[in-house]
Amino acid sequence: MRLARPDIKELRLSIVAVALLIALGVACAVASEYYLERAKNEREAAKQQRTEAQKRVEQVAEEEREIRRNLVFYKSMTDRGMAVDENRLDIIDSIARIKKERRLFEIKYSIEPQKPLQYAGVKPAGPLDLVASRMKLEMLLLHEQDLLTFLEELESSGKAYVSVRSCSVARMDAGIPALAVTPRLRSECQVDLVGLKRVKNP
Amino acid sequence: MAEKRLLYFTSRQVCACRWMSGRLEIDALFANKEESIAEFSKYVASARNALYYLLVDVIEEDFHQENIPYVRGRDRRTLLARKLAQRYRDVSLALTLSLGYETGPRREEKVLFSSFTNTQQFQPWLATLRACQARLAGVFSVPLVSPLVGKRAGVAASRYLLVSLQRAGLRQSYVENGQIRFSRLGLADPADAAEIARQCATESARMQQYLTSVRIVPRDAGPLDIAVLAPSDQVALFRTECRSNAQLRFQVLDLDSTCRNSGLKSAPEGLLGERLFLHELAAARPGEQFAQEAERRFYNIWRARLTLNSAGVAVFLFCVLLAGLRLMDAFNAKELAQADTEQARALSAQYAKLQTQFPQMPASSENLKGLVANYRTLEHQNASLALILGELSRALSAAPQIEVERIDWRVGVAPRAALEPQGHPPAPAAAGQPPAADSDRDYQVVEISARVNAADASDYRNITLLVDRFVETLRQQPGLQVISTRLPFDIAAEKSLSGDIGDERAAEVPRFKVLAAKRLGS
Numbered sequence: 078m079r080l081a082r083p084d085i086k087e088l089r090l091s092i093v094a095v096a097l098l099i100a101l102g103v104a105c106a107v108a109s110e111y112y113l114e115r116a117k118n119e120r121e122a123a124k125q126q127r128t129e130a131q132k133r134v135e136q137v138a139e140e141e142r143e144i145r146r147n148l149v150f151y152k153s154m155t156d157r158g159m160a161v162d163e164n165r166l167d168i169i170d171s172i173a174r175i176k177k178e179r180r181l182f183e184i185k186y187s188i189e190p191q192k193p194l195q196y197a198g199v200k201p202a203g204p205l206d207l208v209a210s211r212m213k214l215e216m217l218l219l220h221e222q223d224l225l226t227f228l229e230e231l232e233s234s235g236k237a238y239v240s241v242r243s244c245s246v247a248r249m250d251a252g253i254p255a256l257a258v259t260p261r262l263r264s265e266c267q268v269d270l271v272g273l274k275r276v277k278n279p
Numbered sequence: 280m281a282e283k284r285l286l287y288f289t290s291r292q293v294c295a296c297r298w299m300s301g302r303l304e305i306d307a308l309f310a311n312k313e314e315s316i317a318e319f320s321k322y323v324a325s326a327r328n329a330l331y332y333l334l335v336d337v338i339e340e341d342f343h344q345e346n347i348p349y350v351r352g353r354d355r356r357t358l359l360a361r362k363l364a365q366r367y368r369d370v371s372l373a374l375t376l377s378l379g380y381e382t383g384p385r386r387e388e389k390v391l392f393s394s395f396t397n398t399q400q401f402q403p404w405l406a407t408l409r410a411c412q413a414r415l416a417g418v419f420s421v422p423l424v425s426p427l428v429g430k431r432a433g434v435a436a437s438r439y440l441l442v443s444l445q446r447a448g449l450r451q452s453y454v455e456n457g458q459i460r461f462s463r464l465g466l467a468d469p470a471d472a473a474e475i476a477r478q479c480a481t482e483s484a485r486m487q488q489y490l491t492s493v494r495i496v497p498r499d500a501g502p503l504d505i506a507v508l509a510p511s512d513q514v515a516l517f518r519t520e521c522r523s524n525a526q527l528r529f530q531v532l533d534l535d536s537t538c539r540n541s542g543l544k545s546a547p548e549g550l551l552g553e554r555l556f557l558h559e560l561a562a563a564r565p566g567e568q569f570a571q572e573a574e575r576r577f578y579n580i581w582r583a584r585l586t587l588n589s590a591g592v593a594v595f596l597f598c599v600l601l602a603g604l605r606l607m608d609a610f611n612a613k614e615l616a617q618a619d620t621e622q623a624r625a626l627s628a629q630y631a632k633l634q635t636q637f638p639q640m641p642a643s644s645e646n647l648k649g650l651v652a653n654y655r656t657l658e659h660q661n662a663s664l665a666l667i668l669g670e671l672s673r674a675l676s677a678a679p680q681i682e683v684e685r686i687d688w689r690v691g692v693a694p695r696a697a698l699e700p701q702g703h704p705p706a707p708a709a710a711g712q713p714p715a716a717d718s719d720r721d722y723q724v725v726e727i728s729a730r731v732n733a734a735d736a737s738d739y740r741n742i743t744l745l746v747d748r749f750v751e752t753l754r755q756q757p758g759l760q761v762i763s764t765r766l767p768f769d770i771a772a773e774k775s776l777s778g779d780i781g782d783e784r785a786a787e788v789p790r791f792k793v794l795a796a797k798r799l800g801s
């Protein structure tokens with residue numbers, strides 16, 4: 078079957094109709110493919126959602142046990158005064174009180190701004206997380222036990238969790254008579270006052 | 280399906296029939312003369328969308344067999360056209376049929392050339408069809424359809440003569456291997472059955488002699504099969520007249536039964552043998568025909584349009600089917616997704632209900648979990664200054680000659696030496712302890728600066744002994760690693776050593792430094 082050019086012109090309408098039909102068919106196929114893909118994605122998402130929900134329900138007993146375990150630790154934190162917002166006046170009062178009660182020599186301190194705790198292995202936990210204020214202490218001591226007692230009482234004052242990061246103790250009793258009540262040691266310490274803080278955007 | 284109209288063309292008249300699902304009806308009869316053309320034009324114009332098949336049954340039809348060299352493609356077409364032009368003055372209604380190849384070394388192709396020798400009688404009719412833009416499927420001849428009729432009639436022989444009576448006359452068509460080789464139309468009076476039966480016998484014998492003489496039928500081929508199509512009521516008469524002999528083997532076939540067997544359901548009474556030929560033409564649609572492509576222009580356009588439309592509809596339906604299947608899959612997936620969502624919702628509600636039984640929490644369970652992990656890490660990294668001072672105090676008690684001048688203690692990464700194995704492998708993390716990762720590198724490091732009393736500064740042996748004893752005592756403290764010891768002198772053989780053994784150095788106090796580390800949590 079051979080067709081001349083004028084004959085092909087006769088087929089214009091058919092060619093257009095066929096092109097439209099094919100385009101329509103292909104459009105239907107493409108659209109259905111799109112809907113199928115979307116439905117499959119929805120199905121996958123729903124399946125995953127269901128699996129996660131099922132897993133949560135199945136692990137609810139374990140989760141409750143874990144929460145109870147974690148609450149024990151949280152209670153330990155609250156007992157140490159970590160849950161209360163840091164009150165620097167209270168901390169200064171505590172230092173002054175310990176100095177007075179223990180008859181300590183001069184104590185110099187400086188507290189840096191509070192920052193998220195940045196120890197090795199500590200990761201962002203969420204809105205409620207650990208924060209630390211670094212405090213530098215310079216003390217004159219009669220005996221090294223004075224330093225240990227001070228740190229112990231600062232901790233037990235319940236104003237914050239005290240994490241001692243460094244301490245230098247140096248002898249300064251050259252030429253001091255043995256029985257004289259005067260500072261014999263100089264200490265410099267760096268202490269982190271760790272507490273809990275609720276951060277808006279962790 | 281387009282309507283089929285069959286035009287049975289004889290030298291006297293043109294019979295227009297309508298064929299529909301095996302039923303044949305006569306639409307009109309036109310005398311084969313100029314005056315009928317106008318009427319024929321009206322007839323065609325009334326059914327322009329029908330498919331027209333022109334079946335010619337005239338005497339002026341020539342058959343000629345010739346061998347041509349083995350050529351293919353355009354060369355073959357050119358050669359055949361040239362051969363046709365050489366043989367026939369007018370090739371507007373001519374065809375060539377390949378009859379196979381010679382088996383000899385030259386392997387030539389056997390070709391049958393056929394044409395109507397007087398094409399002028401068709402021209403007004405074909406012109407009318409052309410003018411009316413009728414879809415002419417082709418121009419056929421009764422001999423061209425004969426092999427189909429013979430096959431339908433059940434003639435088993437490979438070469439036979441098909442004899443049939445039509446309005447045009449008595450037709451004898453020689454068929455070999457399913458292809459027409461030669462045909463002849465003789466005049467006959469349909470009213471005289473006995474004469475026709477006799478004529479059939481005598482004409483068949485003459486035809487056999489002719490075919491043998493022109494070597495169309497080989498001389499040693501044995502008796503020639505003659506298939507005679509006879510009306511039901513004349514079968515006996517034909518069998519009486521047509522007796523087989525050494526040259527001819529007659530087989531009288533019942534025309535009416537053959538028509539029924541071939542699927543012709545009904546035909547007008549007036550039609551003779553042509554009804555079977557018309558029916559076969561409409562039903563079988565043979566590929567070979569006489570008309571040029573120009574005559575079939577509107578038929579070709581119609582076929583192209585039909586093919587296009589069919590292809591378009593097929594593609595569209597395929598796509599729609601595909602889309603339907605995919606939509607069904609999508610629908611199923613959506614239903615499953617909905618079921619999963621509902622199940623997830625129910626499970627979440629169940630979880631929320633169970634959560635109400637949980638103790639009150641300061642934060643979400645995940646937050647609390649992270650917070651506790653950090654707290655445990657903090658605890659793990661918190662070192663006790665009191666403990667390490669206690670260990671140092673115990674070591675000093677055993678060495679009263681040593682007096683500490685300064686202690687530098689810190690929590691952090693240990694010097695490299697502490698991290699190397701020294702017989703104190705890192706303790707594995709205890710159960711419930713935070714993960715060891717980075718914290719394994721965290722140590723509490725203490726640097727002790729001390730002096731040795733009651734020893735002469737130049738008494739290197741005694742100083743070394745006292746310091747070694749002190750260091751050994753430190754090493755005995757659990758978890759404590761002594762990393763380095765720095766004496767006021769170096770007694771290593773690789774280094775230089777100088778001294779002054781006199782009274783001047785008696786007032787000097789020898790000093791040394793010890794660097795020790797202890798893993799956090801040990």
